[in-house]
Amino acid sequence: MAKVKTRYVCQNCGYVSPRYLGRCPNCSEWNTLVEEVEQKSAAVKAAPRVTLTGMTNAPQKIDTIEISQTPRVDTKNGELNRVLGGGVVPGSMVLIGGDPGIGKSTLLLQVSGSLADQGGKLLYVSGEESAN
Incomplete structure (x- = not known):
């Protein structure tokens, strides 16, 4: 499920605020902040981890693991x-x-x-x- 986030962007200078402000603190213009709804995906798949030997750490069955002493x-x-x-x-x-x-x-x-x-x-x- 996507997470909805609201932000306010100044139409004059592009300043971004997490809440509504009557006056833009960056360019000092009044009533230029417009609400924008931003949707973020819930899960971002991480890149696979790679060991020093260059192998990926993918799950393996126990009986397939080679043990070196x-x-x-x-x-x-x-x-x-x-x-x-x-x-x-x-x-x-x-x-x-x-x-x-x-x-x-x-x-x-x-x-x-x-x-x-x-x-x-x-x-x-x-x-x-x-x-x-």
């Missing part, structure tokens, strides 16, 4: 590997959050040490926010 680096921590889907993806960034004192820094320092022992390069950045 991304190589992952073992953290030597079984539970963290499980949570990360099998290990850390090279070049990725992982954000760890939680309450103070639950062992985030301890866990990440242990994992960083084991990754460094495997010859990997890593950057460990730590930050803290306060309520004040």
Whole structure:
């Protein structure tokens, strides 16, 4: 269903107003604003999204999707590997959050040490926010 929108256009200078004005604020002429009815279509179809590989994101059946395994680096921590889907993806960034004192820094320092022992390069950045 189309949406009807009313606007008022000055016949002297073309100024457009969403409501009637006796005097045009642009050219200062009186009684030159004339009502025009504008119909807008209800739905505008969006352009298809395209991925970085140039493929469109059209819906696909689950049984037709090909799954390729991304190589992952073992953290030597079984539970963290499980949570990360099998290990850390090279070049990725992982954000760890939680309450103070639950062992985030301890866990990440242990994992960083084991990754460094495997010859990997890593950057460990730590930050803290306060309520004040």
